[in-house]
Amino acid sequence: MNKMKNLFKFLPMFAIVAGIAFSAFTSANHVVQNKPLATYFWYEVDADGHVTSETLNPLGEVDKNAAMSLAPADCADTPAKDFCVLGSSSDDLQIDDQITSPPTDAIIRRTN
Amino acid sequence: MEEQLLQPAKKTSIKIDQAILILSSLLILMWVFTIGSKLMTFTKFQMQLLAQPLPLWLNKMLVYVLIPVELLNVPLLYFTKTRIYGFSLSLLMMLSFTVYIAWMLVFHENLPCACGGPIPKWGWDKHLLFNIFFTLLSATGLWLTKTNRCEAIQLRSRLTNK
Structure with missing residues (x-):
């Protein structure tokens, strides 16, 4: 006891x-x-490749997997579609900035 | 003779003590596990919290305030003297989380959960059940601790009066 x-x-x-x-x-x-993924600041982008939001991760750079949890519901990295979220090494992209040919590890693509 | 009369009350008190210890240990386990897994994947936790449909200033503040407040539960629940505050804080936090999850279930089911461990994979409905369980556990712990304190006071006064 x-x-x-x-x-x-x-x-x-x-x-x-x-x-x-x-x-x-x-x-x-x-x-x-x-571990192996590159880290960026991520921004929402419209179909014409213009930035439409402030950075989704203002507190620091994050990798693609973490960024996908922040992306809007129609962005889930489906190949061969327009990209809708963009990764950038800059934390200061402005709304309406035009984006051209980002590397594949720096984009999340649309599902529809 | 007096001692013999007080024996059943003492036995009940010991059983309540053990029940309180089990409840506080379960809550400690839950808090340590939650805090640990949030810290291990802090960037992901940060991202998921920032994505919550609350004002950005509140989300930013919660990133740094939530974990220390959760951590405060552990010492409060660990020590006998502070256990009542531990159960109260746990109940308050679990109640807030439960209400928030119920609100998320109704309005924002597609958003990610800023939770620890395997919980984000469960979905909001299972998470709600998990939270209700630990809310009830905190409430039971608080009630038992209060009951035990009252009984201890009564027992002491009976012993001093006789």
Whole structure:
């Protein structure tokens, strides 16, 4: 009975250790997956290649996978379509700026 | 004789103590796991939070305020003396998240979830159930802690009066 009581005392400590272990385990795949991708500031772009928004990630550069979670619903990187989100190394592109031939790792394409 | 009469009350109090310990440990596990996975993928968390349909200044503030406040729950729930505040803060936060998710489910189901671990993959409806479960857990913990405190005070006064 006393042993049980002692075990109960360690329960919160065990919860902390388990929480750290679980979070490290579940996040590991995500980190490995994102590593090789280039990082940019991302902007919404219309069908004519004009910037239509301020940067979607004002707090810092992010890779393409992270940018896709910010992109509008019709942008999911379908090949052979107009691009709708653009990655740029500049955090200061202006609305209506014209974009020409960005590299493929710096664009997310339209689904429809 | 007095001790014998007080034995059942003491046993009940020990059982409530253990239940409180289990509930606080489950909440600690949830908070540590959530904080850990947010920190491990901080950029993604940042992006998803900035995409939420709230004013940008609020989203920017939440990026840096949310994790420390969540972290505050852990020591509060860990120590016996502060556990009541831990349960209260957990209940308050879980309630706010639950209301926010219910609102998201109605108006913005396609937006990404700025949550930790595997939760973003679950979808908003499962996330709502998860949050309701931990809201109830916090409420139960708070209620048990308050009940236990009252009983302890009564027990002490009975012992001093006799």
